[in-house]
Amino acid sequence: MNAPPTDPRGRLLDAALAVLAEDGVEGLTLRAIARRANVSHGAPLKHFPHRAALLSAVATTGFRELTAQGRQAVARCPGDASAVQRLRACARAYVAYALAHPAMFQLMFRHDLLDPTDRELSRVSLSTFDDGMAARVREAQKEGWRQGDDTRLLTGALWSGLQGLAQLWMWGSLPLATGAADVDDALEALLRAFGLNDISPEGH
Template sequence: MNDSLRTRLIDVGVDLVTAEGVHALTLREIARRAGVSHGAPRRYFPTHRELLSAIARRGFTELAARGARAIEETGPGGTAGPRERITALGHVYLDFALANRGMHELMFRHDLLESGTLGLREASLPVFALLVELVGQARPDADARLVAGSLFANLYGIAQLWTWGSLQLATGADDFAPLLRTALDAHLGPEER
């Protein structure tokens, strides 16, 4: 198998979803931009969903790397508290979702996450596991998985509604930071000042 062509197809897909959104991710367009025949992607990705999943895995890898960097920057060596690290992770997630709308949409497509054979669900777990760990530190009194799941759902909702312009209209906010702070207060309790 020619790994460089496989990688090039994924790279082209990442560039395409970033520039034009999910709707542009056709096998034919990816092949055209990669400079190969329209049938060539099928040699590496037997289904369109497999190629889309490979592209989305790149998004999860990037999000995980950004999250790890942000947490490290909040307090090298673990000097920052769990809430500060969760706040940093929340900022990274929202920044990523808003700056990479097409990739964010692709990463959480139900049909791709549902398919157990594509491994995308597993690719999504490291970021969630990190959130669960931090929530467990911040809220040892609660079921960390449930609180983290609820917080993640809230952040996903903020990202989607912000993308559509609904939150700006409803709240008058011009920055998502107050919404993030409010979501953290709702799920972790008010921040001690």
């Protein structure tokens, strides 16, 4: 079991993560975070200039976790896996993270609650796009998948599809409309719509 952080910022960040997991985004008040960290109500503002800065630090943690989960999924692919198979693994990891951490996933894209000037959040979130999904898309294009498409726009389209699928599934709208009993069925339909069929490394 990891020992709790001794630095005040770390304690507040851990407290915010706990509040988020238990009470959702709407529960992330400075009072609730301070109470969870067992500090005075004004203590958070001694270490973060405003609530948005603290929530941005929380969201940054989420993007780091999402990136790590995607890398782990790709690393678990067989050594002879095709680039398309690695991209499929990355896409599945994205949806899996969203469904496993719905409150964090919501916060990560609640730009009305985050600090738009937070450089670390911008750096980490962009890295999730560039070094995560875009890198996998680029590899797949090199092997022949949608070679004529702009890589960043193609990545954005796939990302939009995965984001929408995850949110609509969490809201209950997608299973209601499609009758899908399992999110994997909906995800497989999305991947096939992009031409990301589960094929062997040799292309058969």
